[in-house]
Amino acid sequence: MINSISCLNRVDNNVENNKEVYHISTKLLIKILNLNRENKGLGKLEDALIARKLGILYTFKTNIYLNFKNDYVNLMLDELIILEEIIDYYFNVEMKAATMKCFTIKLEKQENTLVKIEQGELISLEEILKFYTNIELNAKDEPENKQTISDQKIKVPSSNSNFFKKLIKLFR
Amino acid sequence: MSTSEESGYSPQIMTAGGQTIIGGLSRVFHCNFYNSYLQMAVLLTQASGDHNPKQLLTNSVTPLVNNLINCGYTEQDLLEEFAFCGFGYLEQRDEKTWETPISHYGQRLCLHGRPQKSCYFTSGYLQGMLNKVVTETACQIETKEHDEFSVSDKTLQIKNYLCNEFQLTSNIPERFDFDTRVDEDVITATVATLPLKGHYVANETALISAFGVVLTNHFADYYNKISYETYFALMDAGIPKEDAEEIFTQAGHICAFNTFGGIMKSPEWYGLVAPQCDSKEDWFHGMIAVVNALGWGVYRVEKIDPKGETIVRVYNSYEGVGYRRMYSQTDEKNMSFLVMGGMLGLVHLLWKVDIREKPELTEDFYVNQFNNIANSYQVKQTHAIAAGDEYDRVVVFK
Secondary structure (H helix, E strand, C coil), X not given: CHXXXXXXXXXXXXXXXXXXXXXXXXXXXXXXXXXXXXXXCCCCCCHHHHHHXXXXXXXHHHCCCCCCCCCEEEEEHHHHXXXXXXXXXXXXXXXXXXXXXXXXXXXXXXXXXXXXXXXXXXXXXHHHHHHHHCCCCCCCCCCCCCCECCCCCCXXXXXXXXXXXXXXXXXX | CCCECCCCECCCEEEECCEEEECCEXXXXXXXXXXXXXXXXXXXXXXXXXXXXXXXXXXXXXXXXXXXXXXXXXXXXXXXXXXXXXXXXXXXXXXXEEEEEEEHHHHCCCCCCCCXXXXXXXXXXXXXXXXXXXXXXXCHHXXXXXXXXXXXXXXXXXXXXXXXXXXXCCCCCCCCCCCCCCCXXXXXXXXXXXXXXXXXXXXXXXXXEECCEEEEEEEHHHHHHHHHHHHHHHXXXXXXXXXXXXXXXXXXXXXXXXXXXXXXXXXXXXXXXXXXXXXXXXXXXXXXXXXCCCCCCEEEEEECCCCCEEEEEEECCHHHHHHHHHCCCCCCCCCXXXXXXXXXXXXXXXXXXXXXXXXXXXXXXXXXXXXXXXXXXEXXXXXXXXXXXXXXXXXXXX
């Protein structure tokens, strides 16, 4: 459930040699890529075409085939930077690796039904909601109150999972 | 024989087995969308060892121009034919510099990535004409006024890649029997008389604008060379076959969507074809008749069943024939990417979109339609000239 809304998801059990692995929802990645194109006045592209191109381009850059038609891909930070370069050059939009990291939603170890929201995650929600609802959030201003959205337009319900369910609906 | 009266240029045009031959080389009509998507597909393979897609896009036309010179073409013939085929207007600025103020590749290509120099074809054409290495130094895609090409002192010799003899088949059967009023022969013959040619003058008429797209009467072997070399590079890199095929069939699909779609909305269509049509199936037959005037081979409709399978055979398909002229026979059947993408696109235009309602064929419309998998079809190739079969045969199914 959570996975369907997370663009980048740190998966603790995949940590190797202190390198963080980001679990990327390709669906969200492609949606945001297209939104960026539209914001820049460029044409929207077919999802399957973007996925296919990303797979080919990533393979030629790294010699590792990655299937962006799958629901998720796992990338480390340096690979994320390669993805950033690919998106910039071949899709003409800037999606910084650092920005994409803000979409990270940390999971409790192996438990993906509950979400522990921290500042980074709120930035994630901020970005996500901005894209899909035009609702402005400001997570940075209130890092202490981790479940409250600063502009008071929305309050995250006490049950995080319900909130995420609502978000999931937005993506569908 | 066809004559470009305005410029006096008159290349000898022969038709044989559904192919159009100018200067001994097969020519096929394709639109700016196909040219864009195909070029973008080739450029995906950048940074791959010895494989150099920019050189591939440039050097693949050079030996073809050499072949024309060997057939007796003069430099003036080549310049006029460049315009006649819709590539634009080429002119020399000084000893080391050429430019195209009007150009298909510089002005009419769409790019998904950052704007970058895109006239590889023109560079390669000049290379063949001048027998020197030519590099593009400015491009209209990068908002420059002209595409500009620098001629180096280095001579170059690029080997002719059409190394195998392969004869076109003359054993082309009659059409399959269908209950339709559509007279394919009349349609094909009439479309062949349309003035789809550019003129050797420094204005927009050096391009071929028709049916809402911009056409080129391109070298079939150029398409084949850049497609198959890229396909092999994709396979070598470990890209799954399905992805490698899709990236090329997509070019055919987008071509069908825009060009076939544009044709089926045009006044010419409504004047000539639509009056013969009672059903979507008739529209399908009508469009196949038009395709048979494009130099792509001889298309024969075997079956139309939008709920089951729609099957088309292609005799002398330019992809199959071109493959055999460049490479040994393969075991692989799914090799005629344009046929697959084109026929899939045609089925989609009729049974997913319904082109008869004249929708605006915009990028957004395309994306919205094909991001929605409902009522989408798939395609596979069961027979391939590349694999030794007598014809290409594609099946479009749900």
